[in-house]
Amino acid sequence: MSDAKLQSVLSSLAEVYRQLDSLPSSPVPDAGCVKLNTNENPFALPAAVMQSALAALERQYLYPEDDNISLREAAAASYNLSTDQVIAGNGSSELLSLIYKAFLDPGDRVAMLSPGFAYNRKLALLQGARLLEIKWGESCLLPIHKLLFGPAKEAKFILLANPNNPTGTFVPIADIEGLVAQSDRLIVLDEAYVDFAPDSALRLINRYSNLLVLRTFSKSYAAAGIRVGFGFGHPQVIGRLRNIQNLFNMNVIGHAVGVSILANRAAYDENHRHIKFERERVRVALSQLGFSTTPSHANFLLARVPAGRDGTWWQTSLKRKKILVAVLPDESLEDCIRVSIGTKPQMDGFLAAVDDIIGAEMSRRSAV
Numbered sequence: 001m002s003d004a005k006l007q008s009v010l011s012s013l014a015e016v017y018r019q020l021d022s023l024p025s026s027p028v029p030d031a032g033c034v035k036l037n038t039n040e041n042p043f044a045l046p047a048a049v050m051q052s053a054l055a056a057l058e059r060q061y062l063y064p065e066d067d068n069i070s071l072r073e074a075a076a077a078s079y080n081l082s083t084d085q086v087i088a089g090n091g092s093s094e095l096l097s098l099i100y101k102a103f104l105d106p107g108d109r110v111a112m113l114s115p116g117f118a119y120n121r122k123l124a125l126l127q128g129a130r131l132l133e134i135k136w137g138e139s140c141l142l143p144i145h146k147l148l149f150g151p152a153k154e155a156k157f158i159l160l161a162n163p164n165n166p167t168g169t170f171v172p173i174a175d176i177e178g179l180v181a182q183s184d185r186l187i188v189l190d191e192a193y194v195d196f197a198p199d200s201a202l203r204l205i206n207r208y209s210n211l212l213v214l215r216t217f218s219k220s221y222a223a224a225g226i227r228v229g230f231g232f233g234h235p236q237v238i239g240r241l242r243n244i245q246n247l248f249n250m251n252v253i254g255h256a257v258g259v260s261i262l263a264n265r266a267a268y269d270e271n272h273r274h275i276k277f278e279r280e281r282v283r284v285a286l287s288q289l290g291f292s293t294t295p296s297h298a299n300f301l302l303a304r305v306p307a308g309r310d311g312t313w314w315q316t317s318l319k320r321k322k323i324l325v326a327v328l329p330d331e332s333l334e335d336c337i338r339v340s341i342g343t344k345p346q347m348d349g350f351l352a353a354v355d356d357i358i359g360a361e362m363s364r365r366s367a368v
C-alpha cells in the first residue's frame with residue numbers, strides 16, 4: 001500500500017486509537033532470554049494434563065463446545081458453585097474485556113485501585129470510559145472509605161486485584177467483604193495470583209450479588225499460552241457476560257486442559273511450594289544486594305532498586321545479560337522492577353546478573 005493510501009486508512013481512526021498507540025506495550029520476547037517479566041509459571045504441565053492436551057489435538061477438526069459447558073460444569077463442581085455462576089474465558093483478560101463492554105457506556109466512570117493491573121487503562125480507553133485511579137492506602141491497606149464515598153461512588157464498577165499486581169500485596173478477605181457488603185457497586189475482584197496467597201474470596205459469591213471474582217490458569221497452573229480463565233458471580237451478572245461473549249471463544253485444547261487441571265489441582269502443590277520458597281529466598285537476597293522489596297503473596301516481587309539508577313536502567317542492564325524483568329508505567333514506581341519467580345536456576349541466574357551489575361557499577365563509580 002502506498003504511503004498516501006496508508007495515511008488515508010489510518011486517518012479514519014478515532015482519537016482513541018491514537019491514544020492506544022502511546023500506551024506501553026510488552027517487550028518482544030527474545031528466544032535466548034530468561035523471561036521474568038510477565039509472571040508466567042515456567043514448569044511443565046503435569047503428565048495427566050499434558051495427555052489431555054495431546055488427546056484434544058485429535059479433535060482439531062471439530063468446533064469446540066459452545067458456551068464452554070463441560071468446562072463450566074467442571075469448574076462449578078470444583079469450586080462448589082452452580083454452572084450458571086461460572087463463565088469461562090480465553091484467559092481472564094478476555095473476561096475483563098467483556099466486563100467493560102457489558103457494564104460501561106461511553107463517558108461512564110470505572111474505579112481501579114492504583115497501582116494496579118495496567119491493562120485496565122487500555123480497556124477503559126477502548127470503551128470511552130473514565131478510569132478513576134484510587135491510591136491504595138498506607139502499606140497497601142484497602143481504602144474502603146474512598147471507594148464508598150469519594151468520586152468512586154459514581155463508578156459503574158470497582159476493580160481490585162488480590163494479591164495485587166504489581167505490588168504483590170494481599171488484603172484480608174474480611175476487608176474485601178466489608179467493601180462488598182457496604183457498596184452497591186459491582187466489585188470485580190481479580191484473583192489471578194490467589195493460589196500463592198493465604199486466602200480467597202470465592203466463598204463470598206453466594207452471599208453477595210455484587211461480587212464478581214476472576215481467576216486464571218495462566219499463573220499458578222502454568223497454562224498462560226493455552227488461555228483458560230474463569231469468572232464467578234451471580235447468575236444474572238454472569239449471564240450478561242455470556243450473552244456478549246464470542247461464539248467458540250475457547251478452543252478444544254483450552255477446554256481439555258482446563259477440565260484436566262481442575263481434576264489434578266493437587267499435582268501443582270509442589271509447584272506452588274517451590275514458588276513461595278524461591279520468592280522468599282530471592283526477596284532476602286535482593287535486600288542484601290541493596291534493593292528494597294515488599295513481601296509478596298504472588299509469583300513475583302516488586303523491588304525498589306538501589307539509589308542512583310532507575311527501574312528502566314536496571315531493565316536494560318539485565319536485558320543485556322539476557323534476563324527480562326518488567327518496569328511499571330505508574331508514577332512512584334519509576335525506581336522499581338517487577339521480577340517473576342521462576343525455577344531455581346533461573347533465579348540463581350537473575351541474582352548472579354544483579355550481583356555482576358552492582359559490581360560493575362561500583363568499579364565505574366570508584367574510577368570517576
Ligand SMILES: Cc1ncc(COP(=O)(O)O)c(C=O)c1O
Pocket residue numbers: 038039090091092093094117161164165190192215216217218224228229
Ligand atoms: C492481575 C491480573 N489479572 C489478569 C491477568 C491476565 O491473565 P490471563 O489473561 O492470562 O488470564 C494478569 C496477567 O498478567 C494479571 O496480572
